Amino acid sequence: MIKVILLDIGLTLDAYFSQATQKLRQALDMYWRANDDLRRFAQLTSHDLKTPLATVANLCDEALDEFGSQMPAEACRLIRAARDRTFQNSRMIDELLSSTLSMHGPDAQVSVSLDEVLHEVRDRLAPASGTKGVTFQLPPQLPKVWGNKVRIREAIYNLVSNAVKFIDKPNGKITIGAETRANDVLLIIADNGPGVPPEELESIFVPFRRLPSHRHVPGSGLGLYFTKQLIETEGGRIWAESTLGEGCRFCVQLPTRRQGNG
Numbered sequence: 001m002i003k004v005i006l007l008d009i010g011l012t013l014d015a016y017f018s019q020a021t022q023k024l025r026q027a028l029d030m031y032w033r034a035n036d037d038l039r040r041f042a043q044l045t046s047h048d049l050k051t052p053l054a055t056v057a058n059l060c061d062e063a064l065d066e067f068g069s070q071m072p073a074e075a076c077r078l079i080r081a082a083r084d085r086t087f088q089n090s091r092m093i094d095e096l097l098s099s100t101l102s103m104h105g106p107d108a109q110v111s112v113s114l115d116e117v118l119h120e121v122r123d124r125l126a127p128a129s130g131t132k133g134v135t136f137q138l139p140p141q142l143p144k145v146w147g148n149k150v151r152i153r154e155a156i157y158n159l160v161s162n163a164v165k166f167i168d169k170p171n172g173k174i175t176i177g178a179e180t181r182a183n184d185v186l187l188i189i190a191d192n193g194p195g196v197p198p199e200e201l202e203s204i205f206v207p208f209r210r211l212p213s214h215r216h217v218p219g220s221g222l223g224l225y226f227t228k229q230l231i232e233t234e235g236g237r238i239w240a241e242s243t244l245g246e247g248c249r250f251c252v253q254l255p256t257r258r259q260g261n262g
Contacts, residue, residue, distance in 0.1 A: 023049065024093070025207070046093050053093075057086045109258065112149045114142035114187065118176060121157045129164050134172035142187075143180045145254040147234035152254065155230040155238075156189070158223045159250050163191035180256070184236070187252040196242040204240060 060083035068076055122129075122136055129136070145152065163174050169192055179186045196204060207225040231238045235255045242248040 049093050050090050053086045053090045057083050057090075060086070109147055110149060111144050112147055112152055113144050114178060114185070117149070117153045117156055118142060120153060121160050124157065125161055125164055128161070129172075129174075132164060132167065132172055133170060134164050134167055134174060137173065137175040139177055142176075142178050143185050144256070145185050146257050147236075147254060151230045151234055155227045155234075155252070156187075158227040158230075159189050159252070162223055163189065163193060163248070163250075167191055167193040169193070183257065184253050184255050187254065188249055189252070190247060190249040192247040195244040195246055195248050196240065197244055198242070201240050201242060205238075 060079050063079055064076060071079075118138060122138075128134075160174060160176075164172070167174075171192075173192050175188075175190045177188045177190075179188075205224050205228045207222055228238050231252055231254070237253040238250065240248060240250050
């Protein structure tokens with residue numbers, strides 16, 4: 001009986017998650033053509049999607065509290081897995097909303113110090129990188145670029161945190177370098193992680209797209225998509241280069257002067 005109930009719960013959750021993901025895709029597509037009304041719509045939609053997720057999580061906790069001692073260990077494991085999955089989807093909704101609002105935030109553009117940005121990012125990631133033993137190698141000085149500091153910082157944070165998350169070696173290393181050119185700066189963020197298969201390099205920027213080898217690592221498949229959108233909003237460009245098994249290089253091209261004004 002328990003297996004039948006759990007199977008029914010699993011099928012119901014799968015159907016709900018599929019529907020929720022489709023709604024998120026629709027909200028995302030609409031937002032790129034957004035105005036203030038659609039911004040409010042995105043906030044309301046995220047709230048509406050998270051409410052039933054919280055209910056499911058609470059029901060799972062109640063089931064474990066009330067009947068955990070009477071259920072087989074495998075049944076408890078499945079209920080915890082269902083609860084964890086609801087939390088994962090709730091975090092995905094938060095990430096979607098946060099990144100979208102950041103994308104359409106204030107458009108104050110200034111001269112941005114990449115030195116300052118990278119040190120802020122490194123300090124923010126200190127707990128995670130310290131736990132995994134990941135070290136950073138930065139040049140003595142990085143150049144300045146032109147743009148919105150918040151968006152540039154979030155984009156670079158996404159790239160560096162992604163590298164920290166996926167590095168699979170005991171001596172993880174992230175190397176950051178930059179090349180100043182005529183009208184832009186080429187920032188390179190390289191890691192010694194597992195790398196990306198050549199045929200997947202373009203698709204890693206597609207929303208909700210995750211590599212098969214990354215299924216075991218928590219994530220929503222939205223980070224690199226939003227990073228690309230943030231960089232392009234600043235008049236830049238991003239692409240990836242990789243050798244499977246040896247790591248990945250993310251190349252970010254950012255302007256050094258105001259776009260459209262010479």
